[in-house]
Amino acid sequence: MDPVRIAREVVEARFPAARAAILGGSANTARRTASSDLDVVVFLDGPPAPFRETTELDGVPVELFCHTAESYESFADRETADRRSPLLHMCGEGVVLLDRDGFGRRTRADARARLRAGPPPLSATDLEDHRYLLTDLLDDLDGADDPDELVFIADRLLIAVAELVLLAGGRWRSHGKWLLRRLREADPEKCRELLLGYRQVVCAGDPVPMRRVAAAVLEGAGGRLLVGYRRGAPAAFRR
Template sequence: MDPVGTARTLAAARFPGARAAILGGSANTALRTAFSDLDIVVFLDGPPAPYRETTEHEGLPVEWFCHTVESYDELVERETASRRSPLLHMCGEGAVLLDRDGLGLRTREEARARLRAGPPPLSPVELEDRRYGLTGHLDDLAGAGDPDELVFIADRLMIAVAELVLAVRRRWRSHGKWLLRRLREADPQTTRDLLLGYRKVVCQGNPALLRQVAIGVLDDLGGRLSEGYRRAAPR
């Protein structure tokens, strides 16, 4: 299957009045698998956008992300503040399928520029929050007596370390496979050590290496944080 051609045909048939459409995700990349769905961002002039819908084409899921220019801008701002923007990545790394008035190409170029600029840096307060959370995970790891609990604690610790590494390097965070891919790009050595440490927990019940990796990341950022940490309750 030609993912771009298929997506273009589907978008034109389903949204003949669309201003633009962009195919994002893995479908048009070397990371594509037999199970990669078609992630298509569509720009409409108004209602029913914004909405998201999943359909199917010849057994393949098709994810439609329908937006107006205004709803796209609003969501991108919210996602950027959270340092995770699937929408920016779909548009910035995607293939333009339809472009009635230049919006598609313009959106892709602007998304690429924002991706290159990276997410906002961690504030001192946010960094303290991350250090405090990671310290708690390390304490849980040290105190785990149940081997099954140990696996779950290790899982959360690994993700917390990965997200912290990405945040301090002003790299975009993500979930699942994309979290791993982004961490590999940012810090291949820490990625290898984290994975090996986690595998030792799962296969051997040994948390020593995972603990060492997490402490190393913490020490580079000011070390453990527990006593003296204080935050006002949210209003």
């Protein structure tokens, strides 16, 4: 499979007037697998963008993320505020497929700069929210006497610990396989310990190693937080 050829053919066939297009994701890297789809960001001058659509060519799924320049900025800003930006990663780490006026290369350069700058730092409130979540999950882990419930608790704890390691270290968070990849890059030893602990829960029903790792991460972030934690409802819920 030639991912660049397939992605370019899809863009040229579907969007002959596209301003620019960038192939992102892992399909054009050594991380590509047999089931990898192609993530393509397409820049149009106006409607029907923005929209997202999945198509295929030669049996290869192609995910199209279609934007105008304005919608791209809006989405990227919103994702940055959430400290997780698939759009910036696709553009900053991708291959320019089409570039009619230099916009594609400028967008990739800007995305790379924003990725290097990193996400917004955790506020004191955000950090407290993560500490509270980890404290609550660790208490659930300690009190679980149903082996099936234990697995579900460990699953949520795995994600929560990984995210806190990344965010406390000023790194971008993510979902799924990309969360694992970013954790491996940020702290390979902590990643290894966390995975070993999780497998011990799932395979042997033993929560002790995972609890040890999670408790250490929590302690490094300021320690347990439960009694006294309070958050008001969002403004939209107030009269």
